Amino acid sequence: MTMRAPGQEDEATVEIAQGKEFEPAPEPNAPDLGVAFLPQYQDATLAASTTPGANALSTDLLRPLRGFGAIQFNLPQFHETYHSIQSSFNRRFRNGVAFGINYTLSMADTGNVGLLFRLQHAADGTYTIRADQKDYEKLNDNVGKRPHIIKANFLWDLPNMTGNDMAMKAVAALVNGWQVSGVFTAGSTGPYDATFQYQNGGSSVNLTGSPSYPAMIRMNGDPGSGCSSNQYGQFDRTVFSGPLTNSLGMESGRNLLSGCADHTLDLAIARNISMGGGRQVQLRVDMFNALNTVVYSNRQSQLQLNSPTDQTVRNPQYLADGTVDPTRLKPQNAGFGAVTSAQGMRSLQLQLRFQF
Numbered sequence: 001m002t003m004r005a006p007g008q009e010d011e012a013t014v015e016i017a018q019g020k021e022f023e024p025a026p027e028p029n030a031p032d033l034g035v036a037f038l039p040q041y042q043d044a045t046l047a048a049s050t051t052p053g054a055n056a057l058s059t060d061l062l063r064p065l066r067g068f069g070a071i072q073f074n075l076p077q078f079h080e081t082y083h084s085i086q087s088s089f090n091r092r093f094r095n096g097v098a099f100g101i102n103y104t105l106s107m108a109d110t111g112n113v114g115l116l117f118r119l120q121h122a123a124d125g126t127y128t129i130r131a132d133q134k135d136y137e138k139l140n141d142n143v144g145k146r147p148h149i150i151k152a153n154f155l156w157d158l159p160n161m162t163g164n165d166m167a168m169k170a171v172a173a174l175v176n177g178w179q180v181s182g183v184f185t186a187g188s189t190g191p192y193d194a195t196f197q198y199q200n201g202g203s204s205v206n207l208t209g210s211p212s213y214p215a216m217i218r219m220n221g222d223p224g225s226g227c228s229s230n231q232y233g234q235f236d237r238t239v240f241s242g243p244l245t246n247s248l249g250m251e252s253g254r255n256l257l258s259g260c261a262d263h264t265l266d267l268a269i270a271r272n273i274s275m276g277g278g279r280q281v282q283l284r285v286d287m288f289n290a291l292n293t294v295v296y297s298n299r300q301s302q303l304q305l306n307s308p309t310d311q312t313v314r315n316p317q318y319l320a321d322g323t324v325d326p327t328r329l330k331p332q333n334a335g336f337g338a339v340t341s342a343q344g345m346r347s348l349q350l351q352l353r354f355q356f
Helices: 133-139 166-175
Strands: 015-017 020-022 080-094 097-111 119-121 127-129 148-157 178-187 195-198 262-276 279-288 296-299 302-307 310-313 339-342 347-355
Antiparallel strands (some): 119 127, 262 279, 279 347, 296 339
8 A cells, every 4th residue: 555645646556477467546535525515614714606516625625534535555456358259361362352341249348347446434534335336337337349350462463475476575574564553441430439528616526526426427328339421520519418417427328329330441552574584573552441431430419508506518519500601611610429539541552573
């Protein structure tokens, strides 16, 4: 166990023992949920405020053991379970053709890695893990499953033409030595979450009553998959709202939305010209994203609001009449739910290589 004086920075540590990963647990000296709302923890020297927690004492004075800052220790209680079927099929180069495909089907990726141990202190300073810890871990058990991951490749060495007459030799000089190859990448991308930000009164101490335990965005319905063909509406924005005071940090889970699936083909066309004596010239054209496929890679997933008591959206993508805000047509000005970036469109690379 390590004790640190107030103001001293915490250090996250990871220990590996007997093949298990031990992640740092929250400190036993973390302020409890709701403590910043209690009358005995208000700063009487501050002017009255209607914002819950705004007049709370500093973090170190909210802690159960005053005079100490963060106290950290490690518990071997983190776990992750991953189930998948991984397959690979390959055809070796023969008769001018080779190809292969690798496919991973992920069926489960669950656990409590990265979550907090939520503690509750008694009057005598002792503490226990909160009774709702299991519910909290169940709500957040999706570590970040990507159901499908596909990688395929091929190589085709085009047949050479042969002949003894001058006409066939001339044709062979043009059509022989060509190769076409490619890599196809497809499958699920990483999940993501909608988050929130308040302009006023929206810190953890105002919402959960503890600077150590954050609130989560509220989700009041089905937001959709998290990806759609609509650049300005990747998910249903209307189901989200900000958390309220007295939050327990269990409004929603994590990794609830899925990014857009990848389906990108990269191609290469090469011509090998023999110069005799083991010398060769290669002309090559690489086409990245050859089919010019649009794959949205990021979106504005932060809901910006005025305050917990004023849920007016500060970054709407749509106007009140349902039309797209003309000031938010560009990705750099995107509102909540709109695309901010996509994978690069088709690009070409030319190469000239001499081998000797």
